[in-house]
Amino acid sequence: MAYDAPLSDITFALTKVADLSRLDGNAAFEAYDPDLIAPILEEAGKLARDVLAPLNQIGDKVGAVLGPDGVTAAPGFAEAYAAFRDGGWMGLSAPEEWGGQGLPKVLGLAVMEMFHGANMAFTLCPMLSSGAIEALLAHGTDDQKARYLPKLVSAEWTGTMNLTEPQAGSDVGALRTKAVPNADGSYAITGQKIYITWGDHDVAENIIHLVLARLPDAPEGTRGVSLFIVPKFMVGDDGALGARNRVECIGLEEKVGIHASPTCVMEYSEATGFLIGAENKGLACMFTMMNSARLNVGLEGVGVGEAAWQAAFAYAQERKQGKAAGVTGAAPILHHADVRRTLTTMRAKVMAARAICYACGIATDLAEVGETEEIRTAAKLREDLLTPIAKAWSTDMGVDVASLGVQVHGGMGFMNETLAAQLYRDARIAPIYEGTNGIQAIDLVGRKLSMADGAAMTEMMDEIDATARRARETNDPGLVQIAERLKAANAALGEATLWMRETMISDRETALAGATAYLALAGDVIGGHFLTIGAVEARSSDGQTRGKMTALAGFFAETSLAAAPGAVAGIKFGGQAMLDESEALFGIS
Ligand SMILES: Cc1cc2nc3c(=O)[nH]c(=O)nc-3n(C[C@H](O)[C@H](O)[C@H](O)COP(=O)(O)OP(=O)(O)OC[C@H]3O[C@@H](n4cnc5c(N)ncnc54)[C@H](O)[C@@H]3O)c2cc1C
Numbered sequence: 001m002a003y004d005a006p007l008s009d010i011t012f013a014l015t016k017v018a019d020l021s022r023l024d025g026n027a028a029f030e031a032y033d034p035d036l037i038a039p040i041l042e043e044a045g046k047l048a049r050d051v052l053a054p055l056n057q058i059g060d061k062v063g064a065v066l067g068p069d070g071v072t073a074a075p076g077f078a079e080a081y082a083a084f085r086d087g088g089w090m091g092l093s094a095p096e097e098w099g100g101q102g103l104p105k106v107l108g109l110a111v112m113e114m115f116h117g118a119n120m121a122f123t124l125c126p127m128l129s130s131g132a133i134e135a136l137l138a139h140g141t142d143d144q145k146a147r148y149l150p151k152l153v154s155a156e157w158t159g160t161m162n163l164t165e166p167q168a169g170s171d172v173g174a175l176r177t178k179a180v181p182n183a184d185g186s187y188a189i190t191g192q193k194i195y196i197t198w199g200d201h202d203v204a205e206n207i208i209h210l211v212l213a214r215l216p217d218a219p220e221g222t223r224g225v226s227l228f229i230v231p232k233f234m235v236g237d238d239g240a241l242g243a244r245n246r247v248e249c250i251g252l253e254e255k256v257g258i259h260a261s262p263t264c265v266m267e268y269s270e271a272t273g274f275l276i277g278a279e280n281k282g283l284a285c286m287f288t289m290m291n292s293a294r295l296n297v298g299l300e301g302v303g304v305g306e307a308a309w310q311a312a313f314a315y316a317q318e319r320k321q322g323k324a325a326g327v328t329g330a331a332p333i334l335h336h337a338d339v340r341r342t343l344t345t346m347r348a349k350v351m352a353a354r355a356i357c358y359a360c361g362i363a364t365d366l367a368e369v370g371e372t373e374e375i376r377t378a379a380k381l382r383e384d385l386l387t388p389i390a391k392a393w394s395t396d397m398g399v400d401v402a403s404l405g406v407q408v409h410g411g412m413g414f415m416n417e418t419l420a421a422q423l424y425r426d427a428r429i430a431p432i433y434e435g436t437n438g439i440q441a442i443d444l445v446g447r448k449l450s451m452a453d454g455a456a457m458t459e460m461m462d463e464i465d466a467t468a469r470r471a472r473e474t475n476d477p478g479l480v481q482i483a484e485r486l487k488a489a490n491a492a493l494g495e496a497t498l499w500m501r502e503t504m505i506s507d508r509e510t511a512l513a514g515a516t517a518y519l520a521l522a523g524d525v526i527g528g529h530f531l532t533i534g535a536v537e538a539r540s541s542d543g544q545t546r547g548k549m550t551a552l553a554g555f556f557a558e559t560s561l562a563a564a565p566g567a568v569a570g571i572k573f574g575g576q577a578m579l580d581e582s583e584a585l586f587g588i589s
Pocket of ligand 1: 195263
């Protein structure tokens with residue numbers, strides 16, 4: 001079996017670790033009832049296992065194809081998209097007003113994790129649509145919402161995000177695509193966008209492109225960027241599809257992975273576009289989309305990591321090599337302690353990243369609909385803090401875990417025919433797009449640590465200390481040991497945070513040289529915090545869950561958390577050693 005949704009792990013992470021119950025009874029989620037969680041996850045798991053996963057490897061082999069009439073999706077993808085659409089999955093967390101089911105966003109995220117795990121290339125399509133829905137909800141006019149949202153929410157149409165140009169990657173403000181006002185209030189959009197995910201395809205009847213472009217005389221840089229809606233087919237006042245717009249895919253990229261996700265070069269030749277949000281405020285509008293997408297990309301790391309662990313575990317049970325104590329004849333490699341250690345590393349990291357992403361998702365929900373101003377403000381701080389960590393830590397984890405999955409397969413893992421090899425290739429893009437992980441680290445230390453005078457990280461670290469106390473108070477020797485590791489790791493995070501905040505002011509270059517290492521430490525400690533909560537909560541679960549959660553938290557504490565104090569020196573002084581010798585190392589001063 002290629003992928004089997006880990007329903008009990010996902011449910012446990014949602015309900016026991018990330019505390020989904022904080023949304024119970026919230027007036028904004030009239031349709032939500034905790035009893036719905038199980039059937040929703042179960043149904044999503046079936047689609048993931050039975051429809052999406054079986055197409056993952058054929059999608060990798062054949063990929064999407066560009067012909068004279070545009071892009072044709074990989075074999076079976078149109079039918080799978082129809083099943084996704086007919087199942088109503090796109091609307092799970094969208095407002096009922098626009099045809100959605102009005103459920104918490106975090107539930108939609110848990111479902112997306114399964115779809116990513118089953119078939120990341122496929123799931124990128126609805127992931128981009130959900131970003132477009134968010135942007136329209138937050139910034140669209142009433143007319144724009146009425147015209148585009150129902151069809152996006154029903155998944156009859158899909159959405160894309162068009163930022164990147166050859167000279168404008170991380171530096172989005174360098175983009176040159178032009179938007180010239182037409183007499184009728186629309187705009188003529190001209191320019192080329194590259195790397196546009198699902199920029200063209202044949203799985204839905206229309207595509208709503210959200211495009212960043214510059215108005216004539218717009219200020220330089222990010223302050224002169226505006227956002228436009230550019231439909232592939234024009235949409236009449238009655239909702240009927242009209243003429244083909246002047247936008248087309250003129251090339252498909254040959255990629256390392258996610259072959260079934262068409263990555264398009266898009267040519268806009270005076271295409272008709274409609275301003276969304278205010279002039280020159282496009283980046284702020286796009287950020288609505290990007291924040292949602294960043295968390296979703298974090299879940300790609302979790303989904304692919306989970307799939308890699310499942311494939312490695314299955315292989316380790318079958319592959320026989322060497323002898324092991326208590327096994328007659330050649331032993332399945334699972335019996336070798338080193339292989340079990342690799343598998344445990346994979347599983348613990350996936351669990352930690354899952355909890356970080358779900359906690360970020362719940363904060364996103366509460367920031368929007370929390371009952372009081374105080375709850376909303378605290379949740380917004382938590383969401384802002386966790387978003388770069390959820391994106392970067394989880395996607396780095398996805399690559400590491402997929403690589404370990406290849407290792408468990410030995411030489412077979414290096415053969416393209418194995419799923420393990422595909423997962424490794426697919427996982428590699430996630431640290432790059434939606435803001436590279438380097439940019440996420442800069443966002444964390446540059447903006448997030450100083451928000452509300454540092455309250456976001458201070459409150460997080462207070463909670464981590466409280467978790468360590470809670471674990472210690474159980475008096476269970478295993479949990480007490482985990483508590484000690486967590487407390488020491490949190491102290492290390494505190495020291496690194498203080499240094500980072502001060503150094504961002506006194507010597508920004510040195511601080512930025514430690515940003516990625518700081519984010520890695522923050523992810524380790526926050527991940528360890530959630531695993532510890534899991535181990536404490538599991539004390540009232542069945543023996544199997546209790547054993548699993550205690551072992552994973554204990555393993556993570558003795559490996560990742562135990563290394564945390566040593567990581568502080570690398571953050572504080574590692575960068576300095578390099579910067580001091582820039583001339584010798586790089587020939588630059
Ligand atoms: C498969 C795929 C799908 C994509 N889908 C989309 C899409 O749908 N829509 C879209 O608009 N774009 C999309 N992209 C583009 C993607 O978001 C960019 O590739 C990404 O933002 C990085 O930009 P770049 O490739 O120009 O790299 P660069 O910006 O050139 O970065 C190169 C390296 O330099 C580092 N770097 C850059 N600037 C800084 C800085 N200021 N400080 C420190 N380090 C820095 C980066 O971290 C990175 O390691 C996609 C890309 C790929 C490969």
